[in-house]
Amino acid sequence: GGLLPDPLEGKGPRAFGAGAPSASWSGKQPQEKSEADAQSDASNSSSDDPFNLRRFSDEQIDCFDQALGEIQSGKKRGHWIWYVLPTPPYVVNGVERGSDMNKYYAIRSNEEGAAFLNFERNVAEEALRHGGDLSSHERGAGIHLGRNYAKIMQAIRVKAVGSKGASDCGRGKDGDDVGSSSPMTSVARLMGALDAPKLLSSARLFHAVALGLAERDKCARDPHLPGRDLGTSSASSDGGSQGSSDGGLMTQRELLDLAEDCELVAKAGENEEAEKKAGASAQKETRGLGPAPLFRRAF
Secondary structure: OOOOOOOOOOOHHHHOOOOEEEEEEEEOOOOOEEEOHHHHHHHHHHOOOOOOOOHHHHHHHHHHHHHHHHHOOOOOOOHHHHOOOOOOEEOOEEEEEHHHHHHHHOOOOHHHHHHHOEEEEEEHHHHOOOOOOOOOOOOOOOOHHHHHHHHHHHHHHHHHOOOOOOHOOOOOOOOOOOOOOOOOOHHHHHOOOOOHHHHHHHHHOOOOOOOOHHHHHHOOOOOOOOOOOOOEEEEEOOOOOOEOOOOOOOOOOHHHHHHHHHHHHHHHHHHHHHHHHHHHHHHHHOOOOOOOOOOOOOO
């Protein structure tokens, strides 16, 4: 069963925007994944990666920094939304729709969403272990899908909603400033008309998953213990290397911050959608009440 009542149910067309982005990607072009490819990847997934989350980390090695930079600059331009901001399947009347890319990168359960948030992979270590060579951008590369998601969602929130004030102090892994000094914008302008619905679907999904993980984390710990802070590090029991006491797991504070950012972004996007519909409705009601046009264009 899921961590919470499954957020994937009952979303219909709203859960996933149709179509692919139209802007060109400055890096590697995404390759369409067939259903056969997806089945092959699923059958090859290892016991330590039962959901084949490497399909996301393989792409983020090349595109995440570019994606984050685009958001910070105020306009998404590349083809990366499938593997940076994954969504539930796009289901219409009980039938999954959408492109092969949509289907291949869809998050299909709360369990997969939770695994996504806690998935960590040391790419450099893997390559060296298998005797491979490292390209310059892979040397020392490590991918944490959940923290990457939190970082780009926070950047989206900063651009589309604004700073939440003092609660942002200390936010960002290793002191990174994930916001920017460029002007704020709307969710639709930031993401584009085709990808804004996908962002909202992703935000709703991971809001529920992050809250579920945070609640599970809270129940597993003594409530009288002080909360853990994002970005803090603790020594291992043998005095070894620094890092979170739970290894790659996101902390309760990280999860709650992520859930808050997801909620704010989703609400901002929903408000924009409501305003757009209200404006269209008002325009329709007043249509025909003004002066008659002087001429009609022939087509």
